[in-house]
Amino acid sequence: MKKGLFITFEGIDGSGKSTQLELLKEDLNKSKIDFLIIREPGGTLISEQIRQILLDGKNQEMTPETELLLFEAARAQLVDQVVFPALNEGKMVISDRFFDSTTAYQGFGRNKDVEFIQKLNTFATKDLMPDLTFYFDISLNTALKRLNARKHKSDRLDVEGENFLEKTRQGYLQIAASDKNRVKIINAEQTVDEVYKELKAYLIQAIELGGNI
8 A cells, every 4th residue: 555544433332343343453464464453532641541531430520522622632642643653654544433433422412513523523633534434333222232231331421321322323324424435334233244244345445455355
């Protein structure tokens, strides 16, 4: 690749994107492609510290405005310190969430000004746009079943309730509808293998690697 490729994974909690990310990681390791996997919020020392604040269940008094700005701050640090340098080196950068999450969760989910949030996204990322985004779509019922089956404790955003989750999902669908070239909707109600097969087909088309992965 002449330049790096920036790919993002999106979906409401319980969509299975983390499982798909692990499958892709295995294939990329076999293919000898130079890649980097990051997560949001996180990925740098500063961003990980912000993540702890955002997800700490003790911080129930956090206002939506504080939450939004903390996400953008973590993102700005990650993009400048990690993403841009990796892309400039020609690496494939894969992010578990990016600015679409903020638009969906903090915008649509919390009924905040989506247009303003998109401007903040642009500011924090210095106009960086993913080359390809996978949105893993599942119903609210499926998401709740999966979340209830999780053994680990919920973080602050996991306990927002069904209405918040459904508004976030609808937000994702609107984002995907407005940017069909970039955002690929994948039916995450399918089996893990079926979902990955669909993901892989999109990815191969995007990076023109044929049978290399």
